Amino acid sequence: MADEQTRTQIEHADGRVELRAGIVLDDPRLYNEDLAPTQVARRTWTTYTYAALWISMAHCIPTYMLASGLIGAGMNWWQALVTILVGNAIVLVPILANSHPGTKYGVPFPVFARAAYGVFGANVPAILRAIVACGWFGINAWIGGQALQTFFRSLWAGWPAALGDAPVGGHLMTEWLSFGLFWSLNILIAYRGMDLLRKVENLAAPFVLVMTAALVVWAIDRANGLGKIMSDPGKFPTFGTFWPVFVPSVTAMIGFWATLSLNMPDFTRFGRSQKEQAVGQVVALPTTMTVFSAMGVLITSASTEIYGKPIWDPVELVGHFESRVLVAVAMFTIVVATLSVNIAANMVSPANDFANIAPKSISFRTGALITGIFSVLMMPWKLIADPEGYIFKWLLGYSGGLGAIAGVLICDYWFIKRTQLELADLYRREGRYAYGPPGGLGTNWNAVIATFVGCFLAWIGLLVPALRDLFDYAWFVGGASSAALYGVLMRRAKP
Template sequence: MVSTDQLDHPDGRVELDDPTVVTQSRYGNEELAPTRISQRRWTTYNYAALWMGMAHNIPSYLLASGLVALGMNWLQAFLTITLGNLIVLVPLLLNSHAGTKYGIPFPVFARAFYGVRGANFPALLRAFVACGWFGIQTWIGGQAIHVIVGELAGSGWQNASAVGGHPWTLWLSFAFFWLLQMWLIWRGIEGLRRFENWAAPLVTVAFLALMIAILVKAGGPGPILSQPSALGWDADFWKIFAPSLMGMIAFWATLSLNMPDFTRFGAGQRQQVIGQIIGLPTTMSFIALVSIVTTSGTVIVYGSAIWDPVELTRRFENPVVVVVGLVMAILATMSCNVAANVVSPSYDFANALPRWLTFRTAGLLTGVIGVLIQPWRLLTDPDIYIFAWLGFYGGLLASVAGVLIAGYWLLDRTNLFLADLYLPHRRYWYWAGWNWRAVLATVIGSVLAVGGAYGGPFPADGLIPFLQPLYDYSWVVGLTAGLLVYLGLTLVLPHRTTRATHATASL
């Protein structure tokens, strides 16, 4: 199907015939407009490097070491993480396709199914989750800077007078790291691409060096790999396997929605698909194996599991090793944080106020909200926050992914009308700019997925007790319910413009 408003290129990519259609609309601006073909230059390496930069970070490291702390042995933890990332790769690649084909970011892609205005619902849901993660990782990076300066400046820096329960020097480190990230995002998406290209290999080398150092101290891999599982392979293991697997999937559930923010710059579908297949499963499996081996080795070397790489690095006596290790930790945190937690909400907030916010100003707003969330308070109980929160928001975002997959692949058969994504009273306007079918499907999918949330901050028998058994499978439930409900509602009660779209697409 060919639209008179857009140009279909032989390689399958599409662009607007007249880009001013978007920039003159109240629902578009320069950043939200479809990327021109001449600007789509990201290669296979760019996507692989992007995932290396996002995956090789302290929270990823803590995921694997946390499974060891729960009682899994190296093989159980490795298989759980690898399987989780292979599963989340499927919706991630499915939603990435639209970004490469049409050059549009996630919130504009969502307009096709939620409505030009209604897309703010999933976009802001995704954005506020990212703001929380941005604040957390910025606090972690600030802590690493505080430790580095303390190694060089001495106890006066580390034992400075307290303000708000923390040394004022820690607040200064936190502010410096915040400003450093804001500077990077102000350079724009091309600046981020260049940063990821050189930072990703350095971070990989640093994590390998940490693992090798522990292997030497532990006397080789033999004692580490021979450690038995505290859970075995019976009911005790399977009891925590399902919720752990959902947590591993949910860790990247955010990117499974907003990957079009990056694939819109792809030189072709082949480049982004191969780059992501190389990038996500392999790098996450790599960091998982490094984390598992290193954490297991600390049990032998130090007598207890040290699952925080910053704390582990401090144990080394050579100050040069400590400083270099922590600098790599800072690079890892910044590489992941800016790519995963600033790019997406920048587009999401700009989508809500396209006449007022650009990519850069929306990125600054993300940074401000990340501070207002007070991540130092959230991290006072990291087990509850990371694991309970992962399962909860993973279920919420999975229902959005279900709607997008149903709409793009099963109903519209990958055919979108670019200009209509930015204009009122056209194909994607639905009812006052909202498609109630997508909103209802998301709500139903979310309630089924997380209504039974239990443990940690939730009631022991679940928020909605009869839904408690579903919560252990929150991501699968959310994705399946969102997809099926939206598909059913659209087929039974189609909107007149979507009915025309489906009929035309089948020709």
């Protein structure tokens, strides 16, 4: 194996690997320019780039509203923030584990998944991941559309009824138009590629943070204090009453970034070093998620004093402002925040995942368009309508499936293959990752079986009330069971 790797790839002193000159990758079923290994010379993202990436992705409306579902379930403010912090600290572990191969080998997530699932079997985790991303993309596109709707209304009071005052599908025609405009803006930027994305993230991170901090100061000043939410003791005064709600809530918090815990290679493939990508993520993810959620709690609590009711949705809150200039600035901030997270977190990965199905026919740009179309079909306006349902149904439910995939990937890369991959074979139908005879299906059925067993165990609690605890721990159950089963199956399999 060592001799073969010497012939096909070179490992630099910093641990990053690239193909030797003369190695040809041209199989149209497994390769296109978007899926190709990133050359070492192009791996230029720094610590700041990764910190800015996470700050930009965390500074979004779903994060701002994250505590609302927890407080709505009966937690007080500090219990909600502790839950968010714990969940994000835990999900950081698989994020870093799956970030390593991206920086080392320069490959995107669906190509990395080929090492465990097979060169064609990798489409199973890629599509499962892409479906979830489509849902997330739609949620953020709907939020961005609502921000545009509020902005247009601030400029012209008659805007909401400009295309008729009869709701269509529960919403005015101008709401659908605003949604379509924001959706199109996402697609347009995605078509410009990763370099523009990096620039957008670097600029959006400090801008959104400063503007949100200014909104916190304004809200506390107008309310002459912190408001009622900050003094509410909640419904769980003891550990015994808090724990049954804490566990599924932490699992839901993990679900919030369970998508990125799989596809971080899509970003770390551009990393300058393992240390820089790891430090940037460790510093930015748990802290930003907790701080931004805390800002949402403070502003919402103050809104109770200002407007007589708690307003969790910042788009609705800005709609109460009297100054058109203030509304315009606030809406621009929300649009920037939503745009930066949506493209980075919810479009890059599914675009690559769809491209992985048929690289010859589907480019990154085509994959981005497919993502946008599927996001509309998933009706995101219904997913976001109920904050508590959004936390405990949407996030908790899919975390089990993504946990099962993460378990297989981490077990395979760190414990089976010991971080050593044959880069060229990730793009070959008859290489070591074909997992079968020449001309076969190119699928590692051990990985597929382990994944679906993990999903089954994570979700069975939805159908069998006596096993509800398994669903409450969905991400942990899916990840641990799939990793354990995969390890056993691979140890028993022939090399």
